Amino acid sequence: MAKQAGKGVAEFRPYVTRVIPVGANIVCADNTGAKILEVINVTKYKTRVSRLPAGGVGDFCNVVVKKGPAELRKQVFGAVIIRQKYAVRRLNGVRVCFEDNAAVLITPEGEVKGTDIKGPVAAEASEKWPRVANLASMVV
Numbered sequence: 001m002a003k004q005a006g007k008g009v010a011e012f013r014p015y016v017t018r019v020i021p022v023g024a025n026i027v028c029a030d031n032t033g034a035k036i037l038e039v040i041n042v043t044k045y046k047t048r049v050s051r052l053p054a055g056g057v058g059d060f061c062n063v064v065v066k067k068g069p070a071e072l073r074k075q076v077f078g079a080v081i082i083r084q085k086y087a088v089r090r091l092n093g094v095r096v097c098f099e100d101n102a103a104v105l106i107t108p109e110g111e112v113k114g115t116d117i118k119g120p121v122a123a124e125a126s127e128k129w130p131r132v133a134n135l136a137s138m139v140v
Contacts, residue, residue: 016124018045018054019086020101025066029082029102030114030135034068037079037103057084058125063103077113079103080129082121082136096122096140104132 020026020039028034041062042055055061063079065072083098090096098120105113112131120140126133133139 013128014091014124016056016058016088017086018042018056018059019084020056020061020081021052021054023052024101026063026081026101026103028065028068028079028105029118030104030112031116031118032068032072032105032114034065034072034105036065036067037063037077037105038066039063039079040076055081057081057088057122058128060106061103063105078106078108080106080125080132082117082125082132083119084122088122088124090123098122098140104135 022039024039026037028037039061042053043060045053047053059081061079062076064076081103083102085097085101087095087097104117107113112135117135120138121132121136123139126136126139
């Protein structure tokens with residue numbers, strides 16, 4: 001397979017198990033007013049026939065607001081998954097898992113839509129998304 005010119009060395013990304021499939025309802029952890037999000041697409045995910053695309057911590061996905069203010073509902077937004085219940089294994093051998101699956105809404109420019117993030121954020125998501133790391137009150 002030929003290398004693409006001008007791409008440089010790909011940054012190192014630890015493996016994170018993808019456990020939030022398309023159709024899953026997850027918590028919105030920012031202060032935009034949205035409460036429940038439904039995952040409708042996981043970008044940059046290639047899969048096998050009849051397997052649902054799924055996302056993990058740090059992945060970008062498209063979501064629909066299921067519960068929240070009327071002006072946000074029934075619209076497609078971008079979101080970044082910041083927490084997952086399934087354990088994430090770190091390189092030092094520690095496994096980290098959270099109480100819920102959560103995401104934050106992202107604008108098309110890559111900015112976080114809200115101004116505050118409720119609860120902890122996984123370190124894998126904060127390394128990949130610096131804007132999320134800026135707003136996070138706690139990075140685990």
